[in-house]
Amino acid sequence: MKLTAKNFKNYAKLLDSYSQFTPSPLSIKKFIDFGLNACEQKSYIFLRKELPVRLANIMKEIALLPENLLRMPSVHAVHDWYMRSFQEILEFEKTEDNPSNLKRFCDSLVKIRNRHSDVVETMAQGVLELKESHDVDHQTEHSVQYFLDRFYMSRISIRMLINQHTLLFGGQLERAPGPNKSKYIGCIDPHCNLVSVIQDAYENARFLCDQYYLASPELVVEQHTVDEPKPESDIRIVYVPSHLYHMLFELFKNSMRAVMEYHAPRDQYPPIKLTISKGKEDVCLKMSDRGGGIPRSLHDQLFKYMYSTAPQPSKSDAHTVPLAGYGYGLPISRLYARYFHGDLLIMSCEGYGTDAVIYLKALSNEANELLPIFNKTTSKFYRTAV
Numbered sequence: 001m002k003l004t005a006k007n008f009k010n011y012a013k014l015l016d017s018y019s020q021f022t023p024s025p026l027s028i029k030k031f032i033d034f035g036l037n038a039c040e041q042k043s044y045i046f047l048r049k050e051l052p053v054r055l056a057n058i059m060k061e062i063a064l065l066p067e068n069l070l071r072m073p074s075v076h077a078v079h080d081w082y083m084r085s086f087q088e089i090l091e092f093e094k095t096e097d098n099p100s101n102l103k104r105f106c107d108s109l110v111k112i113r114n115r116h117s118d119v120v121e122t123m124a125q126g127v128l129e130l131k132e133s134h135d136v137d138h139q140t141e142h143s144v145q146y147f148l149d150r151f152y153m154s155r156i157s158i159r160m161l162i163n164q165h166t167l168l169f170g171g172q173l174e175r176a177p178g179p180n181k182s183k184y185i186g187c188i189d190p191h192c193n194l195v196s197v198i199q200d201a202y203e204n205a206r207f208l209c210d211q212y213y214l215a216s217p218e219l220v221v222e223q224h225t226v227d228e229p230k231p232e233s234d235i236r237i238v239y240v241p242s243h244l245y246h247m248l249f250e251l252f253k254n255s256m257r258a259v260m261e262y263h264a265p266r267d268q269y270p271p272i273k274l275t276i277s278k279g280k281e282d283v284c285l286k287m288s289d290r291g292g293g294i295p296r297s298l299h300d301q302l303f304k305y306m307y308s309t310a311p312q313p314s315k316s317d318a319h320t321v322p323l324a325g326y327g328y329g330l331p332i333s334r335l336y337a338r339y340f341h342g343d344l345l346i347m348s349c350e351g352y353g354t355d356a357v358i359y360l361k362a363l364s365n366e367a368n369e370l371l372p373i374f375n376k377t378t379s380k381f382y383r384t385a386v
């Protein structure tokens, strides 16, 4: 439906009303329990309210961004995608949960997911457009950092809800029944084998490293469980393998880049060590490399969106390890870890190497979604930050 002045006013009213609601966080346990006895009508009734609530909450923040960022063509495009998706879901607000509407709803979710597939790159482009067209003061940089952390967390959560519904009810052909794929609940693996995800991420990062450096560090994995120091079988948890893969792939790339740059080509490269430990509260994955580390003063830059959207250096600059990252890999990996109340920390010892630790909740009932909530405090933050 084309946005006209008339329906724009009506849309603004709907945005206000849906943003008054607080998003309802779900735990991994709740996703599993619902999925084990999945009812499409219940999911439809929940999502046709929860999705517009989550969209409206973050759209109110987009509207509070500094004017000169909002005006950037790429940011405007993203805002437009959000408006269209918000409207599309509202068309189901009062429709009956009959089979044809359920099918239409599912198709609409797939369409929305596809519309938003390039949001991260497009927002990064918008930040670059801002840097190239305006002087960016500290306040604006601070607002952008605060906003993007919340914006990408909101996006992770909305895609999680959409993926669960479309995987459970989308009528996809049965997945190739891999060893435990058939036991997935949507995108959640109730028996996620950590070593398999680690191996996957390592092999793919190593492939890129070998391509560029013609060599790569080996990997050594150790596992410890609170009850048995040398567990017989691999440690497993209930988690979303694709989220864990994203974090590990990013960290392996960083460790490999540091090790290969720090050690002269003729050296025997020190291996990357990955220690997995399962405690009562957390499952920890510590990736340790001897890549020379970074100075403490540069730690925060690793997680900056503005800093890390440096223009792409030419290939010739690639011989030094530029701290200006090339993507949003690390900040978004930290959001994936925090999404279910875990965390991702980088501890570097300059002159020696870096430890990167991923903390995940050991208990699925404690792995609750961490959702950004739009309220007076949020808008005050933007007002004072402008």
Ligand SMILES: O=C(O)CCCOc1c(F)cc(-c2c(C(=O)NCc3ccc(C(=O)O)cc3)noc2-c2cc(Cl)c(O)cc2O)cc1F
Residues within 6 Å of the ligand: 251, 253, 254, 255, 256, 257, 258, 259, 289, 291, 292, 293, 294, 295, 298, 302, 308, 321, 322, 323, 324, 325, 326, 327, 328, 329, 330, 346, 348, 353, 354, 356
């Ligand atoms: O976003 C992306 O695509 C990648 C964005 C990211 O790109 C980076 C990258 F992969 C690796 C490093 C790096 C360095 C380094 O670079 N040391 C050499 C130098 C020492 C001092 C200075 C300085 O004083 O300026 C600069 C470099 N040392 O340890 C790490 C390191 C960093 C992380 Cl997050 C990790 O998980 C593991 C690591 O071994 C820095 C990156 F930034």
